[in-house]
Amino acid sequence: MSAPADLLAALKQSFPQVADRATLDHPALDVPAEQVVAVLGYLRDQAGFDFLVDLTAIDNGEDALPRFTVVYHLLSTTHLNYVRIAMACPGGADPTAPSITSLWPGANWHEREAFDMFGIRFEGHPDLRRILMWDGYPHHPLRKEFPLAGIETTLPDLEVVAETGTKVIAAPMMGGPFVASPGEMNLTDAEPRAKDESWSERTEKPE
Amino acid sequence: MATEFVFPDTAAKNASVDAPEFQTEKMSLSMGPSHPSTHGVLRLQMELDGEVVTRCEPVIGYLHRGDEKIAENMTYNQFVPYTDRLDYLAPLANNVAYALAVEKLAKLEVPERCQAIRVICCELARVSSHLLGLGAYAIDVGAWSVFLYTFTEREKLYKLFEELTGARFTTSYTRIGGVARDVPEGWTDRVNAFCDQFLPILDEILALLTRNKIFMDRTAGIGVISKQDAIAYGITGPNLRGSGVPLDLRKDRPYSGYQNYEFDVPVGASGDCYDRYLVRGEEMKQAVRIVKQAVGKFPGGPWYATEAKRIFGPPKAKILSSMEELIQNFMLVTEGPQMPAGEVYFEAENPKGALGFFVVSRGGGVPWRLKIRAPSFCNLSILPKLCKDMMVSDVVSILGSLDFVMGECDR
Numbered sequence: 001m002s003a004p005a006d007l008l009a010a011l012k013q014s015f016p017q018v019a020d021r022a023t024l025d026h027p028a029l030d031v032p033a034e035q036v037v038a039v040l041g042y043l044r045d046q047a048g049f050d051f052l053v054d055l056t057a058i059d060n061g062e063d064a065l066p067r068f069t070v071v072y073h074l075l076s077t078t079h080l081n082y083v084r085i086a087m088a089c090p091g092g093a094d095p096t097a098p099s100i101t102s103l104w105p106g107a108n109w110h111e112r113e114a115f116d117m118f119g120i121r122f123e124g125h126p127d128l129r130r131i132l133m134w135d136g137y138p139h140h141p142l143r144k145e146f147p148l149a150g151i152e153t154t155l156p157d158l159e160v161v162a163e164t165g166t167k168v169i170a171a172p173m174m175g176g177p178f179v180a181s182p183g184e185m186n187l188t189d190a191e192p193r194a195k196d197e198s199w200s201e202r203t204e205k206p207e
Numbered sequence: 208m209a210t211e212f213v214f215p216d217t218a219a220k221n222a223s224v225d226a227p228e229f230q231t232e233k234m235s236l237s238m239g240p241s242h243p244s245t246h247g248v249l250r251l252q253m254e255l256d257g258e259v260v261t262r263c264e265p266v267i268g269y270l271h272r273g274d275e276k277i278a279e280n281m282t283y284n285q286f287v288p289y290t291d292r293l294d295y296l297a298p299l300a301n302n303v304a305y306a307l308a309v310e311k312l313a314k315l316e317v318p319e320r321c322q323a324i325r326v327i328c329c330e331l332a333r334v335s336s337h338l339l340g341l342g343a344y345a346i347d348v349g350a351w352s353v354f355l356y357t358f359t360e361r362e363k364l365y366k367l368f369e370e371l372t373g374a375r376f377t378t379s380y381t382r383i384g385g386v387a388r389d390v391p392e393g394w395t396d397r398v399n400a401f402c403d404q405f406l407p408i409l410d411e412i413l414a415l416l417t418r419n420k421i422f423m424d425r426t427a428g429i430g431v432i433s434k435q436d437a438i439a440y441g442i443t444g445p446n447l448r449g450s451g452v453p454l455d456l457r458k459d460r461p462y463s464g465y466q467n468y469e470f471d472v473p474v475g476a477s478g479d480c481y482d483r484y485l486v487r488g489e490e491m492k493q494a495v496r497i498v499k500q501a502v503g504k505f506p507g508g509p510w511y512a513t514e515a516k517r518i519f520g521p522p523k524a525k526i527l528s529s530m531e532e533l534i535q536n537f538m539l540v541t542e543g544p545q546m547p548a549g550e551v552y553f554e555a556e557n558p559k560g561a562l563g564f565f566v567v568s569r570g571g572g573v574p575w576r577l578k579i580r581a582p583s584f585c586n587l588s589i590l591p592k593l594c595k596d597m598m599v600s601d602v603v604s605i606l607g608s609l610d611f612v613m614g615e616c617d618r
Contacts, residue, residue: 024549025311051454052441053554056578058567071565073552073580077438077452080459084552106441109588117275132268132617141276148280 004081007047015039021086026073028084036087037098040072044103049074049083055100055110057089057118059144068095068118089120099125117142149173231256236599240269244347244603247613249587251602253594260602263594265587270617278577282543283309283383286577291377293579293615296339297332297558298378299368304555306381307462308564312551313383313544315515319506321385322464327398327501328371328380329463329555330494334405335364336558337445337487337494337610344484344607345416348425356412363401370394383544384519385511395502402495402502409495413488426480430593430605433478440592441585444560445486446609450478456556468497480608487610518544543572559583559612579618583611 008027012018015035021028031039043049054073060066066088074083089095097114099122100107111122112131119140122128130137134156139146149170155161239250248269254262274293278286290305291298303325310317317325338357345353365375370391372378380387416422432442437450447454455472457465473489475482511519520539521532548570554563560582567576586609594602 022549023551024314024547025551025553028550051438053443053561054552054563054565054578054580056565056580058576071550071578073563073565077454082552084550104441105439105592106585106588109584113584130268132271134268141273146276148276 004079004083008083011039011042011047014042021084023084026082026084028086030086030088033087033090033097036070036072036085037100037103040074040085040100041103043074043083043085048076048078049081051075051077052100052104052106052110053082055107055114057114057120057142059118059142062145066090067092068120070097070114070120072100091121094121095119096121096123098123099128101125116140119143233261238599238602240266244606246343246606246611249606249611249613249616251590251594253599253602255599258598258600260594260597260599263591263602265590267584267587267613268617270613272618274618275577275579278574280573282572283546283574284539284544287381288377288379291379293581293618294336294557294559294562294583294612295376295614296612297336298376299328299372299380300332300336300555300557301562302378302381303329303463304553304557304562305564306383307555308551308553308566309383309544309546311553312546312549312566312568313515313518314547315384315512315518317385317512318509319464320508320510321512323501323504323506324386324390324510325381325463326465326468327395327498329557330498330501331364331367331398333494333558334491335361335368337491338364340558340607340610341412341416341484341487344610345422347603347607348422350416350419350422353412353415356408356415360405360408360412363405367394367398367401370397382511382519384515389510395505398498399502402499406492406495409488409491416484417488423481425600425604426484426608428477429480429601430597430608431477431479432589432593436589436592437478440589442560442589443582443585444557445490446483446560446586448473449475449483449486451475456554456561462553462555465497468500470494470497480604483608483610545572546570546574554580557582559610559615560586562615579615581615581618583613583616584618587611587616 004027008029017032017035018039019030021030051074052072053075056071058069058071060069068089070087070089072085074085087097089097097120099111101111102124109131111125112129114120115122115128116130116133117140129135133141136156138153139151152170153168155166155168161167234255236253236255237250238253239245240248245251250266250269252264252266253260274289277289287302287305290301293301338361342354342357368378369375371394372380372387432446432450434450434452437447437452451474453472453474458472470493473486473493475486516535520536525532526536546568548568550567552563552565554561561580562582563580565578565580566574569575593605597605
């Protein structure tokens with residue numbers, strides 16, 4: 001079996017739009033959205049990367065372009081190398097991506113999770129529902145604009161809500177992680193407690 | 208001379224032959240989230256035809272705590288206790304996998320002694336996790352006594368963990384660039400003594416099940432995962448090897464010095480529940496073999512990366528007596544271990560499968576994005592396919608044999 005560098009060079013010959021991606025470990029490639037299914041299919045069938053270990057997304061920040069990147073990690077069970085494939089999601093704050101459940105049925109839950117957490121719509125997915133949050137939850141928690149404390153919402157069961165009037169409230173941030181978020185210099189301004197995302201010593205707990 | 212026996216309802220039976228096929232009404236059954244055999248808070252929404260499962264839809268997320276969101280808001284070291292709560296049956300192994308992932312980002316090699324400590328931690332955690340999985344599985348399929356033996360052994364392991372880390376359950380033992388503290392005096396001898404007394408007991412425990420008629424009836428030929436399916440669904444760990452795929456990251460992509468130890472990777476033949484049980488049993492023996500080697504040639508020297516001043520904190524005595532170390536400690540606590548910008552993916556062979564961390568850093572002490580690739584999450588995704596056309600009692604057997612843990616699945 002040839003080295004992963006040769007395999008990926010052959011891939012780039014077949015798909016000239018594929019570009020190298022900055023990486024600190026495994027070889028990584030940037031693939032345009034319309035080619036990602038073909039490239040992953042090629043890697044699975046012709047380069048021996050037959051194991052989809054992980055599929056996830058990155059929110060690059062509210063003003064970044066592209067806003068979301070979907071990242072695939074493949075492993076080969078024959079030559080035991082990893083490769084990372086990244087795809088910039090078209091659609092800005094309402095991103096879409098092609099589903100790869102036709103290549104790996106195991107991608108089903110991963111795509112549901114990425115949809116749940118980031119709101120990425122995987123086109124061609126057989127059953128794109130929320131997986132970790134409940135059905136009908138209105139937010140996508142891993143987006144950068146979603147606060148760590150959470151956002152007040154109703155409980156999933158409307159009958160319980162009607163009977164008790166309780167709701168999901170934002171978490172208290174006192175005693176929470178006292179660290180600077182990346183890019184923010186001032187510790188006092190950066191820590192979630194100071195941001196007063198929810199009730200703390202300074203703001204009253206909501207009723 | 209035998210007389211012909213006439214069933215009282217023969218007439219009715221004959222009449223129904225010509226009648227259109229009898230359609231039973233499908234029943235909907237919700238198993239869990241608090242059902243003993245779902246080992247936590249998994250819920251299976253099943254559609255039953257009599258006692259046969261026609262559709263099975265796992266509902267997960269009952270234990271979702273948003274670990275990945277939390278990770279984006281704290282320094283690398285602050286996240287270590289959260290890794291305890293992923294696979295809470297093997298917290299030490301999670302700690303190690305997480306530390307190795309972040310160290311890969313920093314391109315940091317820890318000293319030999321630290322690597323050996325981590326290997327011992329991982330393998331003892333593997334034994335502990337498999338013992339629990341085995342005991343709970345045996346209860347699920349109707350054998351109570353196994354549980355009592357395995358938990359006696361786990362208790363001994365917990366004593367060792369407590370001595371090493373100060374906690375029995377949520378150990379939080381590793382730090383980026385090392386471990387929380389060196390091993391206590393005489394600890395390795397006690398580990399060795401545990402291993403010696405454990406092997407005969409393990410044989411005894413496995414002998415309770417391996418040729419047990421009831422156990423075999425409940426497991427052999429049940430829940431068969433083919434090689435192709437195992438790979439297509441991203442199944443890892445003993446479940447993958449039970450299906451005959453010899454993929455073990457400790458052998459295939461060695462980390463933390465695993466290449467220096469001799470051990471075998473057991474694989475199954477048919478991929479059924481029984482094979483997965485056999486693989487786990489043998490893995491415990493191999494884990495003990497690794498631990499004995501690691502204890503036998505336990506290296507001296509430093510137990511943390513002494514030169515990585517912006518990553519690992521100095522010893523407490525120095526913080527209290529030297530200005531430079533005090534500043535170093537202050538910077539580490541407030542700003543976190545300083546990492547370069549970039550992306551790394553690392554996965555380790557944990558008891559439940561490959562636990563992966565995808566770290567996206569933009570520099571500084573806090574990750575921009577930390578994705579946890581949970582083996583239980585992937586292993587459970589095959590359930591709809593696996594449970595179809597099985598009996599309800601077989602579903603219990605399949606769940607036990609997959610040996611998942613919801614803390615990790617839901618994150």
